[in-house]
Amino acid sequence: MTRKIFTGARIFDGHRFHDDKALIVSDGRVEAILAKNDLPAGEQVHLDGGILSAGFVDAQVNGGGGRMLNDEPSVASMHMIAEGHRPYGTTGLLPTLITDTAHATTAAIEAATDAVKTNRGVAGLHLEGPHLAPARKGAHLAQLMRPVEDSDVRALIAARQSIGTLLVTMAAEQVTPRQVRALSEAGVIVSIGHSDCSSEAAEERFDAGARGVTHLFNAMSQLGHRAPGLVGAAIDHPSVWCGIIADGHHVDPKALRTALRAKRGEGKLFFVTDAMSLVGSDRETFTLNGRTVRRERGGFCSKLVLSDGTLAGSDVDMASTIRYGVTYLDLALSEALRMASLYPARFLRLKNHGHLSAGSRADLVHLTDAIEVTRTWISGEAA
Structure with missing residues (x-):
């Protein structure tokens, strides 16, 4: 048995803080949180203050470390994106393919x-x-968008069986409740987005x-x-999670604070970065579906825009979203940490991620008191 003993930091287990305690990790899994006078033998990992938390989980990462998944939907790209976000505390993420060709989608599924x-x-x-609504295309290419066909349902169910965790964003206009039900019952996580639907249409898909x-x-x-639209339906429906x-x-912080107060269903709002390739890179531009996206500096963090000013994903990392939540959204640090770890893990049904309980993965991040990342571990190994 390989055992590591983490001491010297406040431990946040996903629910509460533990002071003057040690985190015990055995063979890549959390064994226990113990008082420092009751420790077993093992390799000592001393941390100089700060916070030790479960690593962050990001459900929407288009790119990082200089690479967009759409540029090359491969295993190497997925590793590069994950490594680009790791210095910011993210130890588990879903590489995200935005609207593209059938060939690119197949390649992404095989790589994942x-x-x-x-x-x-x-x-x-x-x-x-590609099952989004052209009326709410954002930075996606409308000409590639189309309705869900039953053959797509079968292909996505097969993809979920091979990958394990598969999240699909679809517009309510492009998918029927029957198709949503078939996907959901097979374990595919369906999220409604890029949609101009009515609240009633959204609720039908939620109920499905x-x-x-x-x-x-x-x-x-x-x-x-x-x-009320999709926004109103999402805030009002108690079982629906919202990134x-x-x-x-x-989003203006006043709108986010309003959503945090209004959302039915405890713990159903969580952070996503929607990050593009420039996170973890010093480049100032990149190409998205043949269009140049540039970094504009200013504000809390830089923003990424197309030539017409349309936002094209974000330039934010997960640690920065936690700082934003504490500073601008009136969040307690514990809740901000949950929104970056426990809640997205629950949304994605990653039962052993996002918390530090006996048997959970020892995916860890060490933060300073100023919420700056110093170190990360995946399955107890320095990453």
């Missing part, structure tokens, strides 16, 4: 099937398209099994007092 087996931070795959909403407020029908982009550009 292999990448999840390597224990290098790839926890599954997110397909954000759609589990979440992709980047709440962005690229969707908004909350009106007589037409949010907290970077100071995608």
